[in-house]
Amino acid sequence: MPGVSFVEATKKFDDVVALDRLTLDVDDGEFLVLVGPSGCGKSTALRLIAGLEEITSGTLTIGGDDVTEVEPQDRDLAMVFQSYALYPHKSVRQNIEFPLKSRKVPADERSARADQAAALLGLSELMDRRPAQLSGGQRQRVALARAIVREPQVFLMDEPLSNLDAKTRVQTRAELSDLHATLGATIIYVTHDQVEAMTMGTRIAVLNDGRLQQVGTPDEVYDRPANLFVAGFIGSPPMNTVHAAVERDDGSVTARVGRSSVPLDGALAASVAAASVDHVVLGVRPEHLTIGQGPMVATVRNVESLGHERHVVCELAGGPHDPDSSPVAAPLLIVRQSADDASPSVGSTVELVPRLDQLHLFHPDTGERISP
Amino acid sequence: MPRSILIRLLALVATSALVASACGGDDGPDESGDPAGTAEVGDVPEADPESDLAAGCPVDVLDDADAPVPITMWHSMTVELNDALVALVNRYNSEQDQVDVELQFQGGYTESLDKYLTALRGGTRPTIVQLEETALQIGIDSESFVPMQACVDASGYSFDDHIDRTVAAYTVDGRLHAMPFNTSNPILYANMNMLRAAGVEELPTTVAEVREAAQAVVDSGLAPAGVTFTTSGWILEQWYGLAGEPFVDGDNGRGERATEVLLDTDLGHEIFEWLGTMVSDGLATNVGNGENAEHLIALATGQAAMTLHTSAALRSVKIAAVDFPDVEVAVGPMPSFGDIEGGTLVGGAALWIDGDTSDEERAASWDFIAWLNEPEQQAEWHAATGYIPIRRSAIVLPEVADLWAAEPEFRVAYDQLVAGEENIGSAGPVIGNHAQVRLDAIVPAFERMWIQGQAPDEALAEAKADADQIIADYTDRLG
Amino acid sequence: MALMLLLPSLVVFGLFVYYPFGRTIWLGLFRTSPFGNRTTYVGFEQYADVLASSDFHHSLWVTLVFTVMTVPVGLALGLGLAVLAHQRLSGVGIYRTIFSSTVATSVAVASLMFIALLSPSVGLINQIIKGFDGDPIYFLQRPGWALIAVAAVTVWQNLGVTFIVISAGLQSVPDDLYESARLDGASAWMRFVDITLPLVSPTLLFGFVVLTITSFQTFGQIDLLTGGGPLDATNLIVFSIYTEAFRNFNPGVAAAQAVVLFLIVLALTVVQLKLVERRVFYG
Ligand SMILES: Nc1ncnc2c1ncn2[C@@H]1O[C@H](COP(=O)(O)OP(=O)(O)OP(=O)(O)O)[C@@H](O)[C@H]1O
Numbered sequence A: 001m002p003g004v005s006f007v008e009a010t011k012k013f014d015d016v017v018a019l020d021r022l023t024l025d026v027d028d029g030e031f032l033v034l035v036g037p038s039g040c041g042k043s044t045a046l047r048l049i050a051g052l053e054e055i056t057s058g059t060l061t062i063g064g065d066d067v068t069e070v071e072p073q074d075r076d077l078a079m080v081f082q083s084y085a086l087y088p089h090k091s092v093r094q095n096i097e098f099p100l101k102s103r104k105v106p107a108d109e110r111s112a113r114a115d116q117a118a119a120l121l122g123l124s125e126l127m128d129r130r131p132a133q134l135s136g137g138q139r140q141r142v143a144l145a146r147a148i149v150r151e152p153q154v155f156l157m158d159e160p161l162s163n164l165d166a167k168t169r170v171q172t173r174a175e176l177s178d179l180h181a182t183l184g185a186t187i188i189y190v191t192h193d194q195v196e197a198m199t200m201g202t203r204i205a206v207l208n209d210g211r212l213q214q215v216g217t218p219d220e221v222y223d224r225p226a227n228l229f230v231a232g233f234i235g236s237p238p239m240n241t242v243h244a245a246v247e248r249d250d251g252s253v254t255a256r257v258g259r260s261s262v263p264l265d266g267a268l269a270a271s272v273a274a275a276s277v278d279h280v281v282l283g284v285r286p287e288h289l290t291i292g293q294g295p296m297v298a299t300v301r302n303v304e305s306l307g308h309e310r311h312v313v314c315e316l317a318g319g320p321h322d323p324d325s326s327p328v329a330a331p332l333l334i335v336r337q338s339a340d341d342a343s344p345s346v347g348s349t350v351e352l353v354p355r356l357d358q359l360h361l362f363h364p365d366t367g368e369r370i371s372p
Numbered sequence B: 001m002p003r004s005i006l007i008r009l010l011a012l013v014a015t016s017a018l019v020a021s022a023c024g025g026d027d028g029p030d031e032s033g034d035p036a037g038t039a040e041v042g043d044v045p046e047a048d049p050e051s052d053l054a055a056g057c058p059v060d061v062l063d064d065a066d067a068p069v070p071i072t073m074w075h076s077m078t079v080e081l082n083d084a085l086v087a088l089v090n091r092y093n094s095e096q097d098q099v100d101v102e103l104q105f106q107g108g109y110t111e112s113l114d115k116y117l118t119a120l121r122g123g124t125r126p127t128i129v130q131l132e133e134t135a136l137q138i139g140i141d142s143e144s145f146v147p148m149q150a151c152v153d154a155s156g157y158s159f160d161d162h163i164d165r166t167v168a169a170y171t172v173d174g175r176l177h178a179m180p181f182n183t184s185n186p187i188l189y190a191n192m193n194m195l196r197a198a199g200v201e202e203l204p205t206t207v208a209e210v211r212e213a214a215q216a217v218v219d220s221g222l223a224p225a226g227v228t229f230t231t232s233g234w235i236l237e238q239w240y241g242l243a244g245e246p247f248v249d250g251d252n253g254r255g256e257r258a259t260e261v262l263l264d265t266d267l268g269h270e271i272f273e274w275l276g277t278m279v280s281d282g283l284a285t286n287v288g289n290g291e292n293a294e295h296l297i298a299l300a301t302g303q304a305a306m307t308l309h310t311s312a313a314l315r316s317v318k319i320a321a322v323d324f325p326d327v328e329v330a331v332g333p334m335p336s337f338g339d340i341e342g343g344t345l346v347g348g349a350a351l352w353i354d355g356d357t358s359d360e361e362r363a364a365s366w367d368f369i370a371w372l373n374e375p376e377q378q379a380e381w382h383a384a385t386g387y388i389p390i391r392r393s394a395i396v397l398p399e400v401a402d403l404w405a406a407e408p409e410f411r412v413a414y415d416q417l418v419a420g421e422e423n424i425g426s427a428g429p430v431i432g433n434h435a436q437v438r439l440d441a442i443v444p445a446f447e448r449m450w451i452q453g454q455a456p457d458e459a460l461a462e463a464k465a466d467a468d469q470i471i472a473d474y475t476d477r478l479g
Numbered sequence C: 001m002a003l004m005l006l007l008p009s010l011v012v013f014g015l016f017v018y019y020p021f022g023r024t025i026w027l028g029l030f031r032t033s034p035f036g037n038r039t040t041y042v043g044f045e046q047y048a049d050v051l052a053s054s055d056f057h058h059s060l061w062v063t064l065v066f067t068v069m070t071v072p073v074g075l076a077l078g079l080g081l082a083v084l085a086h087q088r089l090s091g092v093g094i095y096r097t098i099f100s101s102t103v104a105t106s107v108a109v110a111s112l113m114f115i116a117l118l119s120p121s122v123g124l125i126n127q128i129i130k131g132f133d134g135d136p137i138y139f140l141q142r143p144g145w146a147l148i149a150v151a152a153v154t155v156w157q158n159l160g161v162t163f164i165v166i167s168a169g170l171q172s173v174p175d176d177l178y179e180s181a182r183l184d185g186a187s188a189w190m191r192f193v194d195i196t197l198p199l200v201s202p203t204l205l206f207g208f209v210v211l212t213i214t215s216f217q218t219f220g221q222i223d224l225l226t227g228g229g230p231l232d233a234t235n236l237i238v239f240s241i242y243t244e245a246f247r248n249f250n251p252g253v254a255a256a257q258a259v260v261l262f263l264i265v266l267a268l269t270v271v272q273l274k275l276v277e278r279r280v281f282y283g
């Protein structure tokens, strides 16, 4: 019912195209995370839904109705601003009650519902304080309480956790997920933090430069990134990508990078053939590389220990690389090791073993995924 | 109305806010209105080289000075008036090598007087200061000036060629205190086209004729009123001057210090009665204090046919009138109550020599002031500014003669200054705080009469009480 | 040491503020000759005379009426225009420039403009009145109108500064508060009352106090437009002190009046701050 749909929605600020022909369905009750780098149009998308900006072309429907002419206050949605936007001169109670007061809810009902929302978020003790007298996490929760008190059908949240410290962030993340489960409302959540994206959303929509790159469950997006951008953006450390030449020999197909040669299995070989390219971008996640006896030869450049795991930065040996497409051309690979594994010494030459069933191939020119 | 006209009217407003400047004129450059026959005055002082005063202004020391004596003059001349003064001073400085005059603009007359009085209590004082005519008693009471009579006596100066009244105006108790310089008086401005349309062929010369003309204008429906009045104490005093009657006691304040205004006289009642009924009968409108030139603008825009205003504004009025082709500006002498037994008073400003000065500075000041009074300079000054030339022989000089031939209106003010009789009435009143008497006693009386409909007799009585109180308070504080 | 650091500012204040002020109080104790050269000690009698003087009362009363006429109207107009100009509308920059332009207009120019606007014979307003067959109104020449006219000039003259100050106050209110309020369902009026007013209240209080003080100090418009008349209708207190000192040559009385005025303005300001402070939200 109150799903939100963009169809070919474009938003321009003068010459800046903030959103470029966005087509996206958000289902009723879904927790959709909008993710992407700074300036990619996330907030713009949210503000379009809220009615704070007017769409330039295309359509936007909420619950199946075109909302172009509908004022923000009539869209039955609540927004949690990145800055919280708490009313600094009002007490916590007055802040939480404000949406009800605006809608002429009687005073006693107002205060009962505010108490309820406050209790849910653990704010009951703070009702008489002003926002300035609250910690960041508390303010965050006041903003949430103010959003939920009216029980809207759709929540819009714009990087609501970005100002919190790591601990409060984890805690509030859990609270939000619980809230979603309890309220069953549609939540559209903006972040540029891919960990938040992976952990919170039922689906993720990745935006770059105003364009939708991919939508899917966190696993789909992680396991089958639709293009090099998504591959590089989702995952930390990001997927290793190297430019490779396709070599065919006796029916076996390999991807060669300098002195390294990675065999491609049947499905991969078929996709290369289907794309009819003689170069590909080969992608492999750091956790799918091990140091041992394998087809890739590299020199250890750096070892970063994170305590529980280790990132080994390797440079492929003798790798011809294409200076025109920079991320692809980087001959550096990161290997993710368990802290228990033996650490290679910097400067030593090692062989790397990729998991052949976890290879990703991308078109060398368009960056689109070609592997299945 | 077109913007350009508005701008010119605003310029008129701006110039009429400048206190005084004037011109005069009638036929040819003759000596009509010769005051030689008006005997009894004696108010024009003679030089007496033997007097005690003469020592205060040793004019001869100038010849012994080694270098030009530097003197400063504070003045209030703006725009073209300033230009004309600067030109005179530059010429003076270059034509002789005994005196070097430096001009210092000090704002309007009121501001300049304030500054001077403040400087008396500690501060840099000028050598010469230009003060308006109402400051005469203040100037005397300040006891800070060298009486001009000292220099007159010391130099054996003769006023034979001066218009008597300009000298008499600054003479108190037989002594000249300041030297007349820029001089003006009020004249009648009229829209002759409207008067003619109403059947009035000649400019009125008496107030009775003004009333008849106003009646004719109103009756013929040409304008809502015949005359515009400003709430001006100056005009009231001028009528006393024309009638030759003193406005204050003590021989118009010139024999003894004034203690009361002589409003409660037949003339006073006649004036108030006439002014009051003109308005209450719908023949005249009160347009305020005149500082915004509203009385002139009303004339220009056909709201009335006549008004009284300083001769100083004649040039501005003529310039502004170009934009109003329906209006034919005519000017005439100030209309009188009955026969003229005195004359219009001297308005404008005079030059004073500061007392905190060396002998050389006094001598230098006198040299400069006397030079400014010479016919050549007066002619140049009149042509450049419109102020009345105060020397009789100035009017035959080409600058004046040419101007008067081309624009005879410019001699009206001169002619009425040399016409009439010289007596204590036409010398004009000398009052302690003259400006306050005008603004706090006379003007409110007119306003009560014109705006609130107070009976003329009551307005007069209150005005007299207020004025007398003001004079008494001033005299009392003087100690 | 602290004294050493304070010394320069003490000297400056002492020289330019406290000394003249002290002298004014002192002068107020003396009956002075017109030139201030001869003085007679009369003590607080002179202050008592001033407080008892009906002219002084009248001037205070006129000033009070004038303040009541100019300050609330000026603030309300400034706030209204600032709120209008704060909208995200096309061409709003032009309005901002127009609204703030009176800042660049001197009292003299403003007065001259209003003289032209209000003139009975040629003023625009009277042209319109005449267009409807009405009789011209002598705005500056009649006691009933003059104070209103001068108040209008003053409001207009102050509008630029008021507008700029309040606009700055509005700028400091984050946009997202308004956006949030819209989503919370607040009407335009509620947003104004519940968000704008409380958040610009410190600015409004500042404007209120400053405008009140300025209106008590009004001089230029009076000097140029009415000279305190007609019939003292516009004889505001500072103008009357000025005439007392410089036209009536009565510096002693003027000094006593000035001191009384200072105390009144001081008291008024304190009362304003105390009364209103509680209603003001300082971020
Ligand atoms: N009001 C505006 N006027 C002009 N350009 C704008 C406006 N709002 C956004 N933009 C531009 O539109 C683009 C998208 O902005 P948006 O705020 O949606 O980015 P974002 O994805 O939310 O970035 P961030 O993560 O930094 O918040 C940016 O290039 C931005 O500069």
Ligand SMILES: [Mg+2]
Pocket: A042, A043, A044, A158
């Ligand atoms: Mg954003």
